[in-house]
Amino acid sequence: MNRSVSSFLKSAVAAAASLALALPAANAAEKKDFKVAWSIYVGWMPWGYAADTGIVKKWADKYGINIEVKQFNDYVESINQYTAGAFDAVTLTNMDAVSIPAAGGVDTTVVITGSTSEGNDSIILKGKDKLEDIKGQTVNLVEFSVSHYLLARGLESIGLSEKDVKVVNTSDADLASAYKTPDVTAVVTWKPIVSSILENPDAKLVYDTTKIPGEVMDLLVANTEVLKDNPNFGKALVGIWYDTMKVMSDGNAAKEAMAKAAGTDLKGYEEMLATTQLFSDPKAAVAFVTSDGVKTTSEKVSTFLFDKALLGKDAKSPGAIGIEFPDKSVFGEKDNIKFRFDATYMQAAADGKL
Amino acid sequence: MRLLNLKPDRTWSIALAALPFAALLAAYMMGSAMRLAENPNDKLLPSLTAMGEAVKHYALEPDPRSGLYLMWNDTLSSMSLLLTALAISTFIALVFGILIGLLPIMGATFGPVVGVASMVPPLALLPILFIIMGLGDAAKIALIVIGTALKLIRDVALRVEDLPREQLIKAQTLGASTWQIGLRVVLPQMLPRLIDSVRLELGPAWLFLIAAEAIASDSGLGYRIFLVRRYLAMDVIIPYVIWITLLAFLMDLALRLLQRKAFPWFAGARAA
Structure with a gap:
């Protein structure tokens, strides 16, 4: 009996450990399959449209990779899944990017500054x-x-x-x-x-x-390591985004589809777009992300998060999580940079170098 | 010896019972260590030390903003809602259950409506309750009461009907009135059975409480879990889940002890 108990113990531990192992960890190195999570919000509807109309496939094929774009009904769940490593990229706001993935130690880079809230x-x-x-x-x-x-x-x-x-x-x-x-x-x-x-x-x-214009940003961010090892993933993402922006400005068909997916009609969707500063032109997005406003905003947001104890228990100051800007200047601790504003990919789109 | 007849002695029973817990703990610690080795700030499977820190922070130190001991404050808030709701449910169930089970007129009148109403999924009523009763405690208590009382009523009514007819006839031949039979024959026999039913409803009651707190609240165990979920604070969520489990287990144990102490005759009645 003794032996069978100990062997049962061993197999139980092995089974449970393999269960724990099955939890995906964000893995670096070059790879072919990427996953993007997005949730319903006026500034993120283009992702659903791009996935449905083949724009995602077009750009993924161009770089010889696979991109799966998955819609989440629950915004926080999509960020948690990204933070846990199950997704390579996710749509979120600048504030949640600092308090969830960055505070969770997942080094995160802004690939696309999609829009800011101006009355939303x-x-x-x-x-x-x-x-x-x-x-x-x-x-x-x-x-x-x-x-x-x-x-x-x-x-x-x-x-x-x-x-x-x-x-x-x-x-x-x-x-x-x-x-x-x-x-x-x-x-x-x-x-x-x-x-x-x-x-x-x-x-x-x-x-x-x-x-407070420009302080609430709707972003697409990706895991920094994944991006570093797979720059083509970043290029494909901006390619998809600005292609979709173009389709959106050509008539109402795309907007109507997005409105329907968002549970409203064209009128309702345009009302939301009116209070959204959408950067349809990569040049405008680059100009915004390289402006000094992003730096002062980041400081305000980090101070708010620090006041609410959302930067982690060990955080001693609002700068506990370092934030890097496109000019490589840093807010907060330089040894703990976990969130990076970056213009590389949007710049490539602006220069037509995709 | 046949496996069927292999009975563990007391020591072995305890060891076997501890085994799955130990295995779960070991698996958790291995998974946690592996993820933390890769990313020391990983929030998904925090180390036991990190959870200890969080518990210390929430239970033993006052919150710097509100001055409250958050975990006790949450516990107090949740438990007062839960116990109030269960007390109301139990009382309603006892009164209506006995009436429906004992009096054919009441059974004919209320039996079907209770039967139908108990099939309404209570969580689906939540948006309606919030509109009618506001976002405060009343709506949360109402949800738990609706979710548990109807099943308890049906249960009590069925058990009243299960009482041997001979008992009621005998009481009548001894000259007892309906009122006396209800109070002296049926009620004492229902009380210990009601404890059994309430024990089974503890799980649903917690479920409804946490669901309601997740939607609108400013304190409570469910509130805290759904709040800190926003920044993936598993170091708070996991201890809270364990704490809720422990509270539920203790409530169940308390009811079982109450039943044994207050109705010592019932163990024999149940066996028969």
Whole structure:
């Protein structure tokens, strides 16, 4: 019996260990198959369209690689999957890129600066039309998201801090219906939820991202090591993106398809695009990412994340996670660079060198 | 000897019971060490030390922002919701279960509606509850009550019907009224059985609590898990899951002990 028990123990450990091993780790070195994760958001809909219409295949074939583009219904889950190493690239905002993959030790590089929010994210009050009236209210939002950052920036702009309000974490899927209940009086969220809340006559938009232009960036990022070993993957990604941008500006067919995939119609989608600064021209994207604004924004975002203890328990300062900019200057610790703004691939697209 | 007759003695029983736990732990530590060797900041399988740190941070040190001990505050918040809801459910189940099971008129009136209503998936009602009752505690308690009370009512009613008819007839020949039979014959026999049913509903009750807290909340065990999920803080999530499991296990154990102490006769009744 003794022997059979110990042999059972051994095989159980072996089985469990192989289970743990099966968890993928981001692997470096040259490879042929790549996976890109994206989720539904106005600035990321082009990825779904590109995958459906063969643009992805066209560019992957050009470089002799395979690119699988997978849509996630849950944004955070897509980032977690990327951080865990199951995907090579993912669409996310600059803030989440620092707090999830970079804080998780996954060195991440911005391949495409797709767009910035210029009014897509808003603070809405019920029956009050000044941001100052938010004082003392309960604010429903998705904690630690861009909405939370927008609230912090808004409060800062009128000399208040988060202590002056009470934040209640509320799932984005339920915010629109929650607004209809009497105890919800202040919400911070993004489009299209903003649009449906503003349909209520008592809903007043009091602050939005037009007040902090360029601070909320919608990016496509990739694992730095994977990118370094496979520059063709980066080239294919920008190729896909700017091809899709071109199709989008040629008539309404592409936009209509994206609107449908986003669960709205052409009118609704164009309304979201109107409050999105979409960089359809690689030159504009390069100009944006190499501007000094990106540096000051990164510092603000890291300070916010540090205040919320999202840079990790050992973080001693907002610069605990180093952020590198296209001119190779660094914010924060130079020995711990985990997030890199880069213009190489977009520049190649601008120069027509893909 | 046939395998069928091979019974482990006490020491062996304990060792065998510990075995799967030890194997899981060992596998976890191996996986964690492997991932951490590759990336020391990996968040997916944190080391036991990192989880210990997180527990220390959440349970033993006050939060620098709110001054609260987060893990205790979360536990208190979740447990008060859960226990309130279970108390309401149990009371409703006892009253309606006995009425439906004992009185044919009540059974004819409410039996079918309870039967149908208990088939509604409670989580599907959550958006409706949030609109009607707001995002506060009331909606969360209501969800747990709806999710557990209807099944408990059906269970109690069925068990009342299971009582031997002879008992009720005998009580009647001794001159007992409906009220007396309900109170003195049926109720005492239902209480220990209700404890069994509540034990089985603990799992669903936790499920509904965590689902509700994930959607809108500012404290609670489920709230914390879904909040820190945003930055993949497995060093917090894993200890919280273990803590919830332990709490559920202890609640189950407490109910079992209560049943044994308060209704010592029931073990014999169940065996028969």
